[in-house]
Amino acid sequence: MKQWVQKHPLLSFFILAYAIIFGAVFTGIYLQPGQPDHPWSLVWFLAAFSPTFSALIVSWIIGGKAEVKRLLAGFTRCKVGVRWYLAAAFLFLGPLAFALIYIALGNSISGIKPGMTTSVFLGQLVFTLFSGPLSEEAGWRGFALPRLQQKYNALVSSLILGVIWCCWHIPLFFQPGSSQQGIPFPIYLMLVVTLAIYFTWLYNNTRGSLIITVLAHFSFNMSGGFIAGTLGLLPPMVLYMAAGSMLVLTVIGVVFYFGSRSLSRQPIEELAI
Numbered sequence: 001m002k003q004w005v006q007k008h009p010l011l012s013f014f015i016l017a018y019a020i021i022f023g024a025v026f027t028g029i030y031l032q033p034g035q036p037d038h039p040w041s042l043v044w045f046l047a048a049f050s051p052t053f054s055a056l057i058v059s060w061i062i063g064g065k066a067e068v069k070r071l072l073a074g075f076t077r078c079k080v081g082v083r084w085y086l087a088a089a090f091l092f093l094g095p096l097a098f099a100l101i102y103i104a105l106g107n108s109i110s111g112i113k114p115g116m117t118t119s120v121f122l123g124q125l126v127f128t129l130f131s132g133p134l135s136e137e138a139g140w141r142g143f144a145l146p147r148l149q150q151k152y153n154a155l156v157s158s159l160i161l162g163v164i165w166c167c168w169h170i171p172l173f174f175q176p177g178s179s180q181q182g183i184p185f186p187i188y189l190m191l192v193v194t195l196a197i198y199f200t201w202l203y204n205n206t207r208g209s210l211i212i213t214v215l216a217h218f219s220f221n222m223s224g225g226f227i228a229g230t231l232g233l234l235p236p237m238v239l240y241m242a243a244g245s246m247l248v249l250t251v252i253g254v255v256f257y258f259g260s261r262s263l264s265r266q267p268i269e270e271l272a273i
Contacts, residue, residue, distance in 0.1 A: 012061075020047070021171055055138050095243040098243070113229075125222075141208075
């Protein structure tokens, strides 16, 4: 088994990540049918962190401590330029700007949810940071993306990873209370694949900074959970249509301007591919 994993590290990572989330979520559904999973529970923890656990396990098998350090090195790359922090935060700032324009035009909004306090708000921020951004990026971008780009160009790698990343969420469509419920799968697939391209652009141009991809992931999750949810600045459907269109147009512009090979205009030796 060890030799097989060393020979097929990328496939091993995907299989293990899927096995953990499918096993955790459907075990939780079986034990508590019809009940939403509780945040910070064992089922939630295993499911959310399955890409990171898988990346750490496979990295240890194929290269020991040195490979694990190499995997986590992306979390130390913070000196990448302000423009890339802004590009990552754009996934929240863009929808927020649209929401403020929407309000300025006289449209009615629902406003902040009743019972919202500072402590509750901070708790939601922490949960949002851990339920996706910090729990997934070491796996998808830190482990899988560089290995895909050894075989394919940046755009094709992003498309492959986007589909795999999207389908990894399938168990959550069956879990009561998850954010995936109520979203048609084809729309969700298009959204995740588009995000994967955007995240590759950020990753390649910041020498593999996982801090930047975590921030981008966090910003995107914040836009849905807070702009339309907690803060009530936009109706959810208006947000999805506006933010989705904004993201698609931005990614199309990125691909045409930076090129599909590396999604960057920098010399190849300066990129994380």
